[in-house]
Amino acid sequence: MNLYDRFSHANILLSAFLFSICLSAQSADLLTEKQRFVIKDFKTTSGVVLPEVQVGWESYGKLNANKDNVIVISHYLAGTSHAAGKYSPDDKRAGYWDYIIGPGKAVDTDKFFVISTDSLSNAQTKNPKVFTTGPFSIDPSTGRPYGTKFPVVTVRDFVNTQYALLKSLGVTKIHATMGASMGSHQSLEWANAYPDMVERVISVIGAGEANVWSKADIGRWANEIQNDPNWNNGDYYDGPYPIDGITRAMWGMLFSVYHGHFLDQKLKTSIDKDRGPWEDITAKFEVTTWLEKIAASRASVFDPNAILYLARSCQLWRLGHGDSLAEGIKPIKAKILLLPAKHDEILGSYMTKQFYNALLMQNKRVQYEEIVGPWGHMDGIYAIGTKTKEIEAFLNTD
């Protein structure tokens, strides 16, 4: 079993019953392929010029003659551009939002050209379909991986790679941008960065900015990587791998995205039978070791530096990246659908509500609908099916 299979296995383990609904609704027909887009001399918002940036992308549906049926999907921190369909009919699983993207679905690929890209610094470096540029890429000036010499990149930079790709395809109008979590940030940033281009935004489990708590919460798990001596200030590609740090980071990230309801439902019965912790102060509870196993699988797929950079982009997140959220809202012309998850504990509905109110204060067109599911943050992926009607209606009205 190679590393990528182990990751998939972990996901399946984690999602044992979660995907049962989604799997039954998968469209066997929708096939896609990973494509490569190359940008020369990409200038980051921090002012650094990267001689070459590669971006992985895929699409579902067809671009119409007017090139005005485009929906741009951005992925969450641990994800890739594989939002729907399969690369091959033999794939065990389809993309993460296959439940809502496809022929005749809420995001109807019979009607829309849906395009999905990898974020810069995409972390799934052991996934054979991932090659998007990041700190693990070779710095042409040294012939070695960038490591921490890679510039800090922001959500705006991710959007700018998408912009370059769309420009290369001749697209000047976007019907909608859409994404969950870190993908929500991108979908919103589009409406600030290119307000005349974006007509609609669907922000799933997102907010207008990372608050102080979020910065600490993300740092809590991301800094685990830096705490591992093998991280070696990001220069570990020729030396021992910071496996402890990345595993602990993945543990923290996993734990953050699930609500207590879900863990209770999954593990309560077996934990009640476990007498170890009653007798031995060093014994760990099953929930901890269960998460450790999944974290270990993820750790072997994700590049630690990439995770650090993605985490940082989320810590720095504020619509428009200016001095205030209000300022970032000002240029927006798109209408916005906010889909927070009611039980989300990291980008909680209270943060989305604050953003909603800030949008209303500036008379922006915005609709707020809570996803109610058992998983917490992950309801934005697993329970998205409860909002198909709202998504479909939002996409098909002006």
Added chain:
Amino acid sequence: MNLYDRFSHANILLSAFLFSICLSAQSADLLTEKQRFVIKDFKTTSGVVLPEVQVGWESYGKLNANKDNVIVISHYLAGTSHAAGKYSPDDKRAGYWDYIIGPGKAVDTDKFFVISTDSLSNAQTKNPKVFTTGPFSIDPSTGRPYGTKFPVVTVRDFVNTQYALLKSLGVTKIHATMGASMGSHQSLEWANAYPDMVERVISVIGAGEANVWSKADIGRWANEIQNDPNWNNGDYYDGPYPIDGITRAMWGMLFSVYHGHFLDQKLKTSIDKDRGPWEDITAKFEVTTWLEKIAASRASVFDPNAILYLARSCQLWRLGHGDSLAEGIKPIKAKILLLPAKHDEILGSYMTKQFYNALLMQNKRVQYEEIVGPWGHMDGIYAIGTKTKEIEAFLNTD
């Protein structure tokens, strides 16, 4: 500045403006002293006999002739028995619940004999007023600290030390038990363990049991201690101190007890001006380093093993410690006032609501009132003043 002063300083730093209300209401008159109670051959619920257990306690008000005006206060994990008053008029701060305990206050010491004890394994071992037995105590069979040979102790064990103390005072009826967080667990356990003795329970920021998520959440910071090689399987009293582990544990504990609202209010302005994280992937956000400073102060006051044992008692918490919560509720005769904090993120109001419903299912007399404050879990301490009327009414009716 000795260690204890440094801890106080950290608390003051943390609470700069938090205590302004409370301090103004402090009763200069209420003085108390720490007393010592010794139990010989204390048998833990796990069946281990400890040859000697010392318990620190203090009281406010006077025991009446009928010995039926007793209110038992239990403290939260990081606290001590110092719930109200001062040890000396020169003390900078009074006990943590001084706002509600004292002459003429909600818990009226003109009327009630309020008794407060240290939990077993009290962690403030560098506090000169703390001497309660724990893993840091000398094991008479070896002449060295118990370390991990100390038995796993539960909330029931804490209650049993209180029971022994009350018995020594000739008390057979308790007007009310009361506590916050880990103290809430104790106040509730009393009603299961000694149902004919306890008339009322006030459970503040508590729930009926630790759910699976709680076990992992507590383990997430507590296990930091075990992850420090200097912890040396609990045998560090003669060697290097596991300062990194305990500091990281304190960081996690601190972070858990505050809601995002509070951190945002406290640090937003300065964080917005900090350009470090925009330019350097290794830079930490101010919120992280701010918490690190406070965590370091606490780390120097708390014994790491003691924290591990207290954390475990909270992980193992279930009313009655039996096979189900319903079974633990059954014997209760006391009426119960539940005071969860609406924005609590570790013993959240959803957990208290589940417990409330479980109590109603068995026709128990129970009242549920949410504390609404900006601090999260800590609202049970800092915002308790918003529930003085409810507490007073509950204590003064049958």
